[in-house]
Amino acid sequence: ETEIPQDHPRYQSLITRHRIEEGVDTGITSPQGLIAEGRGEAFDYLLGEKTTSSADDAARAAAALLLHAEHPVISVNGNVAALVPEAIVELAEVVEADIEVNLFNRTEKRMNAIADHLYDHGAQTVKGLKADDQIPGLDHERGTVDADGIGAADVVLVPLEDGDRAAALDAVGKREIVIDLNPLSRSALAATVPIIDNVIRAVPNITEHASALKQADNVALTTVINRFDADEVRERAEQEIRRGELRSS
Numbered sequence: 001e002t003e004i005p006q007d008h009p010r011y012q013s014l015i016t017r018h019r020i021e022e023g024v025d026t027g028i029t030s031p032q033g034l035i036a037e038g039r040g041e042a043f044d045y046l047l048g049e050k051t052t053s054s055a056d057d058a059a060r061a062a063a064a065l066l067l068h069a070e071h072p073v074i075s076v077n078g079n080v081a082a083l084v085p086e087a088i089v090e091l092a093e094v095v096e097a098d099i100e101v102n103l104f105n106r107t108e109k110r111m112n113a114i115a116d117h118l119y120d121h122g123a124q125t126v127k128g129l130k131a132d133d134q135i136p137g138l139d140h141e142r143g144t145v146d147a148d149g150i151g152a153a154d155v156v157l158v159p160l161e162d163g164d165r166a167a168a169l170d171a172v173g174k175r176e177i178v179i180d181l182n183p184l185s186r187s188a189l190a191a192t193v194p195i196i197d198n199v200i201r202a203v204p205n206i207t208e209h210a211s212a213l214k215q216a217d218n219v220a221l222t223t224v225i226n227r228f229d230a231d232e233v234r235e236r237a238e239q240e241i242r243r244g245e246l247r248s249s
């Protein structure tokens, strides 16, 4: 255990990195997850490690989309399981979504380690282990999902998804909420609702918005969803990075 002083300027980022390292040690996160984390850190640095106003708008639209959905599913990979297991379980409860493990590098061992980790953090049911359905347009291992999970979902939250799979889910008509710090990544471009933010901040923020919108009827939810403009949000995120105001404040 390394002690990180709370007043360290990169405190949150170092805590995050440490959780990913631990995830690799316990077999939850793949070694490639370390590289994804490093890439994310670079973008988060440019955002000033803060939730921007455009990311907050996107989190609210995501909450509305999840509450309005017939069958929402939250997809979990090794980085997400290592970083925000409790927050995922809490969000799934508030919006009544399924949780499904879905890995880029699928191994039975890692699938089980992640499912167990989520159960340890209070999950009721974790899907992804039946692997009895296939998303078209992806090679077998990467397109494998549960028929009664992502296979049957109308809305999928995919934090840190890779671009190919985000595009394949989009092609079969699923509405996608993507959390990705890179506004230019293909996953962010394929999303119905792109949230350009760190999963550490974004997942609890969606839950907060969902709790506030819980009593809203379908007309009100549809209004929030229809007013949301994904292109505008990606553009604003890029401007926020370029202006660098968040870094200096």
Ligand code: ATP
Residues within 6 Å of the ligand: 035, 036, 037, 038, 039, 040, 041, 043, 083, 160, 161, 162, 163, 164, 179, 180, 181, 182, 184, 185, 186, 187, 188, 197, 198, 199, 200
């Ligand atoms: P593609 O264009 O296919 O989408 P990619 O950049 O997504 O490529 P990956 O190597 O899968 O390729 O990168 C992981 C992505 O996840 C990066 O865009 C990175 O910014 C993002 N990321 C990593 N850690 C986090 C995090 N904690 N929160 C949000 N996004 C993250």
Ligand code: MG
Residues within 6 Å of the ligand: 160, 161, 162, 163, 180, 185, 186, 187, 188
């Ligand atoms: Mg991506």
